[in-house]
Amino acid sequence: MFLQGFKVELRRLLIIFVICVGYGVIFGLQWWLLFTGLFLYVSWLFYQMYRLNKWLIRGTDEPPESSGLWGEIFDNMYNLQRLQQTETKNLQAVIKRIQEITSALKDGIIILDWRGHLDFWNPAAQRMIGFRTKDQGLSIINFIRHPKFVRYFEEGDYSAPLEFPSPRTDSKHLELQITRFGQNERLIVIRDITQIYQLEQMRRDFVANVSHELRTPLTVINGYIETISDNNAMPMWEKPLQQISQQGKRMSLLINDLLVLSKLETTEAGHNQKEIELEPLLISIKNEAEALGNDKHQTISLQCAESIKIIANEKELHSAFSNLAINAVKYTPEHGKIDLRLWKDANYIYFSVTDNGPGIDSKHLPRLTERFYRVDASRNSATGGTGLGLAIVKHVLMRHDGELKIISELGKGSTFTCVLPHHFS
Helix, strand or coil: HHHHHHHHHHHHHHHHHHHHHHHHHHHHHHHHHHHHHHHHHHHHHHHHHHHHHHHHHHCCCCCCCCCCCHHHHHHHHHHHHHHHHHHHHHHHHHHHHHHHHHHHCCCCCEEEECCCCCEEEEEEHHHHHHHHHHHCEEEHCCCCCCCCHHHHHCCCCCCEEEEEEEECCCCCEEEEEEECCCEEEEEEEEEEEEEHHHHHHHHHHHHHHHHHHHHHHHHHHHHHHHHHHHHHCCHHHHHHHHHHHHHHHHHHHHHHHHHHHHHHCCCCCCCCCCEHHHHHHHHHHHHHHHCHHHHCCCCCEEEECCCEEEEEEECCCCCCHHHHHHHHHHHCCCCCCCEEEECCCCEEEEEEECCCCCCCHHHHHHHCCCCCCCCCCCHHHHHHCCCHHHHHHHHHHCCCCCCEEEECCCCCEEEEEEEEHHCCC
């Protein structure tokens, strides 16, 4: 089509050239007539460009009538204009649909540009954060100033969601998740988790209060049981009293672990941290493990690559490391081998406990740190465990920006490794 119009334009130019040259030869003015003809043709071209520009400025009228190449240009631009208008309408319909969907969401949606400035938000986000129309283009940090959010936003690690109090009212709690897209733009999804937070707080308070209230009467009961056992003159009561005493001690351990876990959940991380040397701490834990497993004749070794110091809460770290060592003693059979090892690299400090016990099926590994989770219902009752040891380890490491890694294979034993970042050392 375009080629046809181009041919028409060349034919028109050729006709002008032939006419001008022919009359020029007849009248002896060929150069003047040729110049005049070309001038008129160029003027006509400028006139067509003027019409095109005028039509484009108006934008809504039908294209001007023309022939040849310019006629095709007008028609093609008109078709492109109509296509663009159709696509614009379709895009506007999609945008309107997206706005309707986001408006119906209970979760807040915020879109930030590459600078971290507000680009779009839905009504739910407006209710949660308190945006106004004139706030578009401002930095998100102007509205959510909580230190936890500022640190989370600037560090750029959005793999896990963030919980923080609402900037509008402290009685509400929000959960926020950031996702990168496009040219470093960010999508923020905010949920109101006030009810979940309050339920969790109630659970923590209940566990802490009940555990604390049970501690005193249980201590009294255990004391009387020990007194009665020591003065028991009737053999028929020996076994029942022994069982009552064992269960009482087990319940005491459970309450102590619940109190420890409750304290870890409710107190601020970083409490009572100081620089401690890990080797003496591990020697103490090794001695405790040897005393516990004395009857099982296990071999417990400790390897410390070098003198390693860390800034941490010594009591919490002792609780975590001790739980791993004691678990290894409980679940490793007689004459088994347990290796405690401490080392570090450029970025992390590692403490591992390796045993040659029965091992754990891989399907159980993701849930081992859950409260009261049991691989086998008989394991904890047989060993006197509370089912809270690994939950305590997990919380202690989280409070020190660390993590617990577990490797285990049935019949070949297990390795539990605490990984602590070097910025704490």
